[in-house]
Amino acid sequence: MQRAEPQDFARVLSSMCTEPHPAARAAAERFLATNPGDPGTYESVAALEREAVSLLGEVVRLDDPAGYVTSGGTEANVQAVRIARNRARGRTDDPNVVVPESAHFSFTKAADVLDVELRRAPLTDYRADTDAAAELVDSDTVCVVGVAGSTEYGRVDPVATLADLAHDAGALFHVDAAWGGFALPFTDHAWDFADAPVDTMTIDPHKLGQAAVPAGGLLARSPDLLEELAIDTPYLESTSQVTLTGTRSGAGVASSVAAMEALWPDGYRAEFDRAMALAEWFADELDARGYAVVDPVLPLVAADLPADLVAAVRDLGWRVSKTGAGEARFVVMPHVTRGTLRSFLADLDAAA
Ligand SMILES: *Cc1c(COP(=O)(O)O)cnc(C)c1O
Numbered sequence: 001m002q003r004a005e006p007q008d009f010a011r012v013l014s015s016m017c018t019e020p021h022p023a024a025r026a027a028a029e030r031f032l033a034t035n036p037g038d039p040g041t042y043e044s045v046a047a048l049e050r051e052a053v054s055l056l057g058e059v060v061r062l063d064d065p066a067g068y069v070t071s072g073g074t075e076a077n078v079q080a081v082r083i084a085r086n087r088a089r090g091r092t093d094d095p096n097v098v099v100p101e102s103a104h105f106s107f108t109k110a111a112d113v114l115d116v117e118l119r120r121a122p123l124t125d126y127r128a129d130t131d132a133a134a135e136l137v138d139s140d141t142v143c144v145v146g147v148a149g150s151t152e153y154g155r156v157d158p159v160a161t162l163a164d165l166a167h168d169a170g171a172l173f174h175v176d177a178a179w180g181g182f183a184l185p186f187t188d189h190a191w192d193f194a195d196a197p198v199d200t201m202t203i204d205p206h207k208l209g210q211a212a213v214p215a216g217g218l219l220a221r222s223p224d225l226l227e228e229l230a231i232d233t234p235y236l237e238s239t240s241q242v243t244l245t246g247t248r249s250g251a252g253v254a255s256s257v258a259a260m261e262a263l264w265p266d267g268y269r270a271e272f273d274r275a276m277a278l279a280e281w282f283a284d285e286l287d288a289r290g291y292a293v294v295d296p297v298l299p300l301v302a303a304d305l306p307a308d309l310v311a312a313v314r315d316l317g318w319r320v321s322k323t324g325a326g327e328a329r330f331v332v333m334p335h336v337t338r339g340t341l342r343s344f345l346a347d348l349d350a351a352a
Pocket residue numbers: 016071072073074075077104106147149150151176177178179204216
């Protein structure tokens with residue numbers, strides 16, 4: 001049998017992951033056989049995880065952050081909902097979470113696993129409509145979620161208003177910046193712990209952070225929030241654990257630190273400037289061809305391309321994803337260059 005090869009990134013326009021930074025790749029390999037889930041045994045990777053959380057705190061402007069490196073944005077979102085649900089114990093036995101309709105499907109998993117009701121607020125211009133969200137919040141609301149860099153259109157919700165809504169109801173406010181977190185520091189958007197009274201946040205090193213998979217991030221403003229997750233661990237040297245997984249990847253932890261040490265802030269800034277200019281150029285190119293384009297706010301372009309054209313370029317090896325509304329969706333990740341997009345447009349034009 002032929003040996004399987006990983007896909008080549010040359011024609012991947014659909015992914016929120018990318019090739020890891022060389023330093024992140026090397027660090028991941030060095031720490032492959034470590035388990036930060038057992039910090040009493042694997043002390044050096046446990047120290048690296050504290051370093052990772054501290055660096056993430058710099059990115060999101062939070063001093064003394066609490067948190068850990070998760071398996072991805074999904075685990076971080078599930079855990080944030082779990083923190084909020086546990087914190088509200090005694091206050092409600094019928095908890096609900098209010099999310100914008102643009103929220104990632106990981107919140108559907110969270111609601112299912114944690115047995116909380118998910119309430120979806122409609123959007124205005126691709127962002128959470130705060131009046132509509134306000135109508136959904138009630139005394140059983142345990143968490144309100146804002147998205148900073150939505151998965152489909154890269155939009156940023158009005159976080160300050162959503163935070164007020166949450167806190168007025170006695171609920172926690174969570175920001176999902178799984179993808180956008182390493183781009184937003186270089187924009188004027190309000191999204192982080194200094195911009196609003198955010199309680200918890202998801203930010204993934206394995207997306208725009210250029211770390212190896214699996215490396216997500218859960219951050220909390222204070223340790224007592226994270227403590228809502230603690231369970232006893234009788235046969236480990238440490239006495240309690242807040243993570244959802246037990247054994248987990250030290251590779252993700254080490255590569256997160258290596259990527260952030262190499263790239264924060266100048267490398268990420270340069271990449272954001274490059275990718276944003278490229279996304280705007282690509283949006284203009286599609287627009288000039290008569291396709292309806294959703295203006296990019298972050299390096300992510302959605303455009304209404306005929307389904308037969310998308311099928312034709314897919315046959316040529318291009319990987320393009322779709323929005324729920326059916327637009328073609330292009331994520332301008334670090335591996336996507338102007339040459340890549342020029343060659344995509346040439347194939348698109350030929351197919352048309
Ligand atoms: C990708 C993404 C997630 C899920 O993260 P995984 O690492 O795939 O589990 C959650 N929220 C947003 C906004 C995302 O873009």
